[in-house]
Structures are given as structure tokens and as C-alpha cells.
Amino acid sequence: MKLCLVALIVLASFNNLLSQTKPDKKMDTFISTLMKKMTLQEKIGQLNLVSVGFDVTGPVVSKNVDENIRKGNVGAVFNTFTPVAVRKLQEMAVTQTRLKIPLLFGYDVIHGHRTIFPIPLGLSSSWDLVSIGKSARIAAEEAAADGLNWVYSPMVDIARDPRWGRISESSGEDTWLGSQIAKAMVKGYQGSGLGQKNTVMACVKHFALYGAAEAGRDYNTVDMSRRRMFEEYMPPYKAALDAGAGSVMTSFNEIDGIPATGNKWLMTDLLRKQWGFNGFVVTDYTAINEMVAHGVAKDLHEAGALALQAGVDMDMVGEVYLSQLEKLVKDGKVTVALINAACRRILEAKYKLGLFTDPYLYVSESLAPQVMMKKEFRDAARDIARRSMVLLKNHKQTLPLKRTGSIALIGPLANNQRDLIGNWSGAGDWKKAISVEQGIKDLIGNALVVNYAKGANITDDTLLIKRLNAHGGELAIDSRSPDEMIREAVQVARRSDVIVAVVGESQGMSGEAASRADIGLPGRQLDLLKALRETGKPLVLVLMNGRPLTLKWENEKADAILETWYAGTEAGNAIADVLFGIYNPSGKLSVTFPQSVGQIPIYYNYKKTGRPFLGGVLDKYRSRYLDVTNEPLYPFGYGLSYSTFSYGDVKISGNSMKPGGSIDVSVSISNVSTFDGEEVVQLYIQDKVGSVTRPVKELRNFKKVFLKAGETQNITFTISEDDLKFYDAAMKYWAEPGDFNVDIGSNSRDVKTAMFTLTK
Known part of the structure; x- marks a missing residue:
């Protein structure tokens, strides 16, 4: 049985790899021909990302950049934008280097470039995937017109601790909602395909689990079970990659005791082999260097080996690869094959972006003034x-x-x-x-x-x-x-x-x-x-x-x-x-709002305990606080309107679902006010009894509907077996037969409930 299960997992991973890998013979031939001309040092140079320009988001600023570009020691530039500034550096790369390989230009375009939209936590609170995708599309148009071709977004980390500052950059606490937003953002940035003048390559970050930093303290330790990883934290990364994201950024935290930047299980076994990702991986700011401070490498020589062996392709600002890889090859600690693989992935990204055809594709001094903050974009920013x-x-x-x-x-x-x-x-x-x-x-x-x-x-x-x-x-x-x-x-x-x-x-x-x-x-x-x-x-x-x-x-x-x-x-x-x-x-x-900081972490899809608090004021041996209730101040999914909406009972198309089947659930919703308005109708599912404990409920769908004053609509959702799946004790992902509650309402707390059974 175990052998069969392993075979199925291997087959699924292989099929996934095939589905994500679309061979491009023309690109392969071009890259192979180019790489045959490259020296080892030139290949290493492609793995080097330097910071030049207007912003510094870390403690180190790159030095001798012009000289390194001319030597072919730079593959990408961070923090430089505007057509004039980008053209200057790109001209240096394509006219003054031996092989004339163009540069990538990346930047933190997080919630808009010139026209700024709400912070991502705000965008996610719109529950409006079309608007969220539109914000990314506008950001891409402005960024591309400003000389950029690569953006460090979307940030898809699940975040449940509001003490953590970067919760502002997240889409909040929910896995399912976060996954939908991740897809919308990637499609917004990359449009109908890379290589067009108004698209940019997305970079999914931070891989992985960064939002679970202990004590809500940035850069801190993360520790969790594999089940929690795959059920709650990993899906948004996978959703972004399935949407076609071209690159991934490592996180600062450790996973299973090894920093993400040096974690081979994460970057190679999971990301590439199991998920089939064929883009490139870049570190966050000086993350390779920081493995020395983590205590997994005694010096930069060891840190560079760890990162390359893990499957990390590009070094952001730290220049560890530039200074250490050639010696690591001579010492026999890394292979040329690993450097070749990393170099190829970066060159492929440049090819897909159209830079080998036109290094100045994203550089137009005449286009930029026409695009930046035009009225159409500001009107969209106001509406969003x-x-x-x-x-x-x-x-x-x-x-x-x-x-x-x-x-x-x-x-x-x-x-x-x-x-x-x-x-x-x-x-x-x-x-x-x-x-x-x-x-x-x-x-x-x-x-x-x-x-x-x-x-x-x-x-x-x-x-x-x-x-x-x-x-x-x-x-x-x-x-x-x-x-x-x-x-x-x-x-x-x-x-x-x-x-x-x-x-x-x-x-x-x-x-x-x-x-x-x-x-x-x-x-x-x-x-x-x-x-x-x-x-x-x-x-x-x-x-x-x-x-x-x-x-x-x-x-x-x-x-x-x-x-x-x-x-x-x-x-x-x-x-x-x-x-x-x-x-x-x-x-x-x-995201849930706590009454008190002492309730943190607090989120809607918590697990039940063996001694749940049932509301008795004098009950002692229950899971509760003495000085505050267990309830949040405002629950996940909560938000009022000038309209008043009334929900009817949940109706279900059948009391049972067969494996592989589906059922429909519906609810009538009425606007019983004098204001026309929109309501986000939310659907949650609870697996009442599982072979491993299950959350009290999980978001599985929503619909945002507009109702005129006095109007009633019937809202229908289809629930499939996929909506019921989870990882069991053996990490098998499936839907166990049993009873399920379906909750529909205006937030995670205020719902109407029905029940059905998944049959054997």
C-alpha cells in the first residue's frame, strides 16, 4: 500500500512537471549556444544582482558597479528605474561587455508604481479579484514604461500575527482567499505573456512561511509541522506559480532548522521536483550572507555553497556568489553543472522577456510621460x-x-x-x-x-x-x-x-x-x-x-x-x-482584529480543543482567558454597509455527495434598506470528524453581489470533492467520507448552516 502511495505521488509530481514545462527549442538552442561562449566567471556574473540608484532596502549598497557590469559580473540591477537611468546601464551591458548580455531591472513594485493603490492588506479587504488584478496591471504598465521588467511581488505569505510589520504587505490570514489573490496579481503583472512592452515578470515572495515569524518579530524563527505548511501556508505560493510567475524570492526565516536560502528540500525537492517550477530563484537582500549569522555556515565560503546546492540561482546584493563560487568549484565543493543550471534559468528569463531581441524594450523616454499617473489610472486608484x-x-x-x-x-x-x-x-x-x-x-x-x-x-x-x-x-x-x-x-x-x-x-x-x-x-x-x-x-x-x-x-x-x-x-x-x-x-x-494583544495569534479557522469554552462564567478548566473573552473584536470576513442585507436559510441540492461528485448550495439574500449596495457572500465548510483534527471552518468560496434597495437574489455555490480535501496523518491529500457543515453568511461568525455527507 505504501509503495502504491509513493508511486502515485511520484507520478503526480512527474505529470505536474510535464504540465508546467513547455519546451521552447528555439530558446534552448539560443541559450546553449550562448553558454558555450561564456567563461565560468561570466556565468557566475549572471547570478549577481546589484543595488544601484534611488532606494536602499537593506544594510549594504553595491560597490564598483560600473566596473563589474563591464566585466560581465552583473546579471541584474535592483533599485534603478526611469528610462534615462536604465538605458545608461543597459547600454553599458550590451555595448561594453564581451558577450553583450542584457541586464534585468527589478524593483519593489508592491501596490502600484507611480500611481499608488491601497496596501496589499487593504487590497485583499476589497474581496474584489478583478480590481486587485487591475491594480497589478496598471502597476505593470507604469513599471514597464519606467524601464523595469521585473517586480518583487506578489507577497503571498499567510500572516496571522498583527505585530508583524509585513502583515501590511500580505493578503491576510486565509489560505483560500490568499491563493485567489496570488493568481490575480501574477496575471495582472504578466498579462497575456512576457515579452510585451507593458508586462513585467512577477517574483513570488517570500518562499516560504515568512508570515509565521515567532512573536511577530521580523526575520525571526519559523517552526511548524509539514501538515500545517501544506494546508495553510504553501497553497498561495503554489497558486502564484500555477498562474505562471517567472521567479521566486527566498524568505529570511529558517524551515526545519535550515534557513530557506540554504534549504535544498524547499528549493529543489519541493519547488522544482514536486511542483515543477522552471523559473529562477533569487534571494532576498543579502540572505546568503546572513546564513553565517544564522549559524549554519561558518563563513561566506560555506554560505555560498549551501545556497547554490539548495537551488538558489541569484544572489541579491551580497555578492557571495561573485566572490566565492569560482574558488568553491576549484575546491570541489560545488559543481560547474550547478552554476550552469542557475545561469541558464536566468538567461531564459531574459529571453522570455524579449531582452535578447531588444535590450531596450522597456526603455522609452517618450512613452513614460504618457503612461505615468494618467487620469484613467488615478480614477482606477480612487475606485479601488x-x-x-x-x-x-x-x-x-x-x-x-x-x-x-x-x-x-x-x-x-x-x-x-x-x-x-x-x-x-x-x-x-x-x-x-x-x-x-x-x-x-x-x-x-x-x-x-x-x-x-x-x-x-x-x-x-x-x-x-x-x-x-x-x-x-x-x-x-x-x-x-x-x-x-x-x-x-x-x-x-x-x-x-x-x-x-x-x-x-x-x-x-x-x-x-x-x-x-x-x-x-x-x-x-x-x-x-x-x-x-x-x-x-x-x-x-x-x-x-x-x-x-x-x-x-x-x-x-x-x-x-x-x-x-x-x-x-x-x-x-x-x-x-x-x-x-x-x-x-x-x-x-x-484578517481578524483582536480585542487584546494577548489573544495573538487569533484567526477564524482555529482548531477545537478537548476542553472548549462553552460560555459558562464560572467554568474554570476550559480553554479561556480570565480577563478577556476568546472572541475577536472583529472577525475575519467582517464589514458593514450602508445597506442592510438579510440572509435566508441555506438550501442544499442533496444530503449526500458521492466521491468525485458535487452538490449545489444556495441562499437568498435581500437588500432590506434604502441604499443600493454590494455584499460579499461567503461560504465556509467544516469537516465535522476527521482522522486528524480539522479547523472549525474554512473559507471555500465567495461571491460579491450588487443588490438594489429592496432587491432579492438567490446565490448558488457548487461544492466539489476538491473543496473537502486535506492532508491526513500519512500526508495523503484526499477527502475522507463523513459529515460536513456548510456555512454561508456575511462573515466567518454570522452564518446560516446546512449539512451533507460525503459517502464512501
């Missing part, structure tokens, strides 16, 4: 930003606001531009971002009086400000005392009809190397809100942040709360559209 926003509370229909009278617009982010485009905003120009104050004034005009007060600094911690400003934070402390600022804000509030408080984090407080142990509102912002609450005026909170925050007081005391993340270039216009009812919010959380 609106779709990403999540209405968390709306007591007594405080929102939408009236377009007459007066509002007190208060808070450190109310007329801010710098923070609106968020972290990882790359080539975005924050000076072109629309502030909330400007957005409201442009939308409403003179019919509404806007009374502004800053009210508080984002933070008053001088050391934190110094840390943030050292890396582009651009934070400043107001010359007035915090108490003085609060008093002014209260005075402004008292002479206004309603308060709109725009509060949150600065963009530098989330993102890479920006973990926070306390995820409440920083500084004196909560004190400001408490003082504003005392005025008795309706209090609307507009949040800007790159992670879930602990908002227990805010949820209890504010009249309305709108989560806007960092919404990008058109943030102020989009926020104004939502606040005043031009757009009816439809976003849903892609």
Missing part, C-alpha cells in the same frame, strides 16, 4: 481604494455624513499626505497624494464648513521618531504641548456638528522591520479621542494603519469607525466618497 475600505461600526446610521452644516476634521492624519501612500510605496510621490481634508473640500465645496485641528502627534516618542525618520518616516513633533493640542481640538469640536477624527499609525510603523509589541493607537491619540467623546458630538473615526489594531475603547465609544488602511494616491478622494455616501462601503476584513 473605496472598495478596500471596511466599515467597522455605524451606530444609528451616523454615516453617511450630511453634506451641509459643519464638521470638525481632527487628527494627525487629517491633512497628511506622506502617510497616505503607505509603506513599500516605491516610486510613488506622496506630494501628489490627496489628503482627507482636500478630498472632502473637493467633493463638497462650500456647502460644508470644515473646521480643522491636528489634535495630536502620531507619536510623541522622540526615540521612535528618530528611528522612523532615519528611514524616510518624515515625522515631526508639533511645537505645542500634547495637552494644548487636545484643548484646541475640543474647542473646534464644540463648534461643529460632527467630529471626523483621522487617526492611526504613520506608514513607517508597519512594513519591513516594523514590528510592534503594542498595537493600539500610538502616542496621545486615544487621549484625544476620549476628550472629543466628552463633547457629546457624534464621533466618526477614520483609521489609517498597516495592521489590525486593538480598538476596544474605540469600538465601544465611537459612533462610527471606517478602516481605510493606507489607501494610496487617491486616498482623500476615496475616503470622502465613502464618508458622504457617494460610495457605499463593501470591504470585508481579510
Whole structure:
């Protein structure tokens, strides 16, 4: 039986490899001919990625770049864009090197290039795959017009710890949703195929498991079982590769005690042999060098051998391959065959991008001004930003606001531009971002009086400000005392009809190397809100942040709360559209918000325990906290609307499903309000009894539907056997016969349920 199972796995892997590998004889012949002309050092040079230009995202900057390019010691350049800058370096490569091999040009295009969209956590909260794909398509057009042909996106790490700064760059906590977004992003970047002027090669990151860093601390250890890896964390990477992503970036963390960059099981056995990936693998910034600090290599010589033997093709900035590989070959520690394989994969990427046919395919000084931030793109950014926003509370229909009278617009982010485009905003120009104050004034005009007060600094911690400003934070402390600022804000509030408080984090407080142990509102912002609450005026909170925050007081005391993340270039216009009812919010959380940091990690698809808490106040020996309930503040999938939607009972086409079959489940949903609106109808499945423990529920589908006021629609989903599969104790992936619950509702908590049986 075991031999049969092994044979089936091998056969499946072989078939998968065949399906992903499409032989291109013309490319193979071209690359083989070229490689016969290359010296060993020239092949090693293709494995070297250097940093040149405007941004530095790590501790090392490449040196002697011009000289190394002329020697053929550079295969790709990171952080250089604009047609003028790219042409200069590309000309050097194709006119002053022996073999005239063109360079790749890569950059962190994460949520837009020049036109900035919401941060990825915000994009995922739109639950709108078409809009998410469109944001990547626009980013690709701008990046390609700016001389780039390779983007370090999508980031598909599953993230369940909001202390981790890079949760802002993720699509949240759910495997299934994350997988759909990964596919949409790759297709958006790569379009109908590489080698076209308006497409770029995607780079899936960070392979693998980076979102599970212990304690939410960036670059920290990751440790988990194989079952958890493959059920919860690996699928989005696989989905991105199945969508055709051309490259993969290694993660900083270890896996099974070996850093990802030196992990042969991960990079060769899984990625290439089992999944059939035939693109190239690049490290993250100096990740090979860092294996010495990890303690798996005593020096760079050993680290370089580990990385190449693992299957890593390109070295980002660390220049370990450049300095060590030739000696490693002489010492017999790595083979020329490994270098040849890595070099071939990089040359193939250049071939697929059309660079051997036209090294300047992505370099056009005349095209760039026509493409960058054109009106069509900014209009799309505004619409996508609106779709990403999540209405968390709306007591007594405080929102939408009236377009007459007066509002007190208060808070450190109310007329801010710098923070609106968020972290990882790359080539975005924050000076072109629309502030909330400007957005409201442009939308409403003179019919509404806007009374502004800053009210508080984002933070008053001088050391934190110094840390943030050292890396582009651009934070400043107001010359007035915090108490003085609060008093002014209260005075402004008292002479206004309603308060709109725009509060949150600065963009530098989330993102890479920006973990926070306390995820409440920083500084004196909560004190400001408490003082504003005392005025008795309706209090609307507009949040800007790159992670879930602990908002227990805010949820209890504010009249309305709108989560806007960092919404990008058109943030102020989009926020104004939502606040005043031009757009009816439809976003849903892609990550759980905890009541308290002590609940972390907290996510919707948790496992049951042998002693579940059943709600008894005096129950002791149960899985519970003494000082807070087990429940989140806002569950996964949660988000309100100005519309009110009513769900009927779940109807099912049959009580049983045969193996290989399917069943239909449906629900009627009615808009019982006076507002036209969109609702994300979510479907979850629970395997009630399994040979290994199963989550309480798992997202398996959703539909975003538009209903006019008073309209009813019947929504149908088809459930197949594939939706029921999981890894059993022997790591066999299959659907076990048994009983299943089907939940359909507006979020992971508020659902209607039906049941069916998968027969033997």
C-alpha cells in the first residue's frame, strides 16, 4: 500500500512537471549556444544582482558597479528605474561587455508604481479579484514604461500575527482567499505573456512561511509541522506559480532548522521536483550572507555553497556568489553543472522577456510621460481604494455624513499626505497624494464648513521618531504641548456638528522591520479621542494603519469607525466618497482584529480543543482567558454597509455527495434598506470528524453581489470533492467520507448552516 502511495505521488509530481514545462527549442538552442561562449566567471556574473540608484532596502549598497557590469559580473540591477537611468546601464551591458548580455531591472513594485493603490492588506479587504488584478496591471504598465521588467511581488505569505510589520504587505490570514489573490496579481503583472512592452515578470515572495515569524518579530524563527505548511501556508505560493510567475524570492526565516536560502528540500525537492517550477530563484537582500549569522555556515565560503546546492540561482546584493563560487568549484565543493543550471534559468528569463531581441524594450523616454499617473489610472486608484475600505461600526446610521452644516476634521492624519501612500510605496510621490481634508473640500465645496485641528502627534516618542525618520518616516513633533493640542481640538469640536477624527499609525510603523509589541493607537491619540467623546458630538473615526489594531475603547465609544488602511494616491478622494455616501462601503476584513494583544495569534479557522469554552462564567478548566473573552473584536470576513442585507436559510441540492461528485448550495439574500449596495457572500465548510483534527471552518468560496434597495437574489455555490480535501496523518491529500457543515453568511461568525455527507 505504501509503495502504491509513493508511486502515485511520484507520478503526480512527474505529470505536474510535464504540465508546467513547455519546451521552447528555439530558446534552448539560443541559450546553449550562448553558454558555450561564456567563461565560468561570466556565468557566475549572471547570478549577481546589484543595488544601484534611488532606494536602499537593506544594510549594504553595491560597490564598483560600473566596473563589474563591464566585466560581465552583473546579471541584474535592483533599485534603478526611469528610462534615462536604465538605458545608461543597459547600454553599458550590451555595448561594453564581451558577450553583450542584457541586464534585468527589478524593483519593489508592491501596490502600484507611480500611481499608488491601497496596501496589499487593504487590497485583499476589497474581496474584489478583478480590481486587485487591475491594480497589478496598471502597476505593470507604469513599471514597464519606467524601464523595469521585473517586480518583487506578489507577497503571498499567510500572516496571522498583527505585530508583524509585513502583515501590511500580505493578503491576510486565509489560505483560500490568499491563493485567489496570488493568481490575480501574477496575471495582472504578466498579462497575456512576457515579452510585451507593458508586462513585467512577477517574483513570488517570500518562499516560504515568512508570515509565521515567532512573536511577530521580523526575520525571526519559523517552526511548524509539514501538515500545517501544506494546508495553510504553501497553497498561495503554489497558486502564484500555477498562474505562471517567472521567479521566486527566498524568505529570511529558517524551515526545519535550515534557513530557506540554504534549504535544498524547499528549493529543489519541493519547488522544482514536486511542483515543477522552471523559473529562477533569487534571494532576498543579502540572505546568503546572513546564513553565517544564522549559524549554519561558518563563513561566506560555506554560505555560498549551501545556497547554490539548495537551488538558489541569484544572489541579491551580497555578492557571495561573485566572490566565492569560482574558488568553491576549484575546491570541489560545488559543481560547474550547478552554476550552469542557475545561469541558464536566468538567461531564459531574459529571453522570455524579449531582452535578447531588444535590450531596450522597456526603455522609452517618450512613452513614460504618457503612461505615468494618467487620469484613467488615478480614477482606477480612487475606485479601488473605496472598495478596500471596511466599515467597522455605524451606530444609528451616523454615516453617511450630511453634506451641509459643519464638521470638525481632527487628527494627525487629517491633512497628511506622506502617510497616505503607505509603506513599500516605491516610486510613488506622496506630494501628489490627496489628503482627507482636500478630498472632502473637493467633493463638497462650500456647502460644508470644515473646521480643522491636528489634535495630536502620531507619536510623541522622540526615540521612535528618530528611528522612523532615519528611514524616510518624515515625522515631526508639533511645537505645542500634547495637552494644548487636545484643548484646541475640543474647542473646534464644540463648534461643529460632527467630529471626523483621522487617526492611526504613520506608514513607517508597519512594513519591513516594523514590528510592534503594542498595537493600539500610538502616542496621545486615544487621549484625544476620549476628550472629543466628552463633547457629546457624534464621533466618526477614520483609521489609517498597516495592521489590525486593538480598538476596544474605540469600538465601544465611537459612533462610527471606517478602516481605510493606507489607501494610496487617491486616498482623500476615496475616503470622502465613502464618508458622504457617494460610495457605499463593501470591504470585508481579510484578517481578524483582536480585542487584546494577548489573544495573538487569533484567526477564524482555529482548531477545537478537548476542553472548549462553552460560555459558562464560572467554568474554570476550559480553554479561556480570565480577563478577556476568546472572541475577536472583529472577525475575519467582517464589514458593514450602508445597506442592510438579510440572509435566508441555506438550501442544499442533496444530503449526500458521492466521491468525485458535487452538490449545489444556495441562499437568498435581500437588500432590506434604502441604499443600493454590494455584499460579499461567503461560504465556509467544516469537516465535522476527521482522522486528524480539522479547523472549525474554512473559507471555500465567495461571491460579491450588487443588490438594489429592496432587491432579492438567490446565490448558488457548487461544492466539489476538491473543496473537502486535506492532508491526513500519512500526508495523503484526499477527502475522507463523513459529515460536513456548510456555512454561508456575511462573515466567518454570522452564518446560516446546512449539512451533507460525503459517502464512501
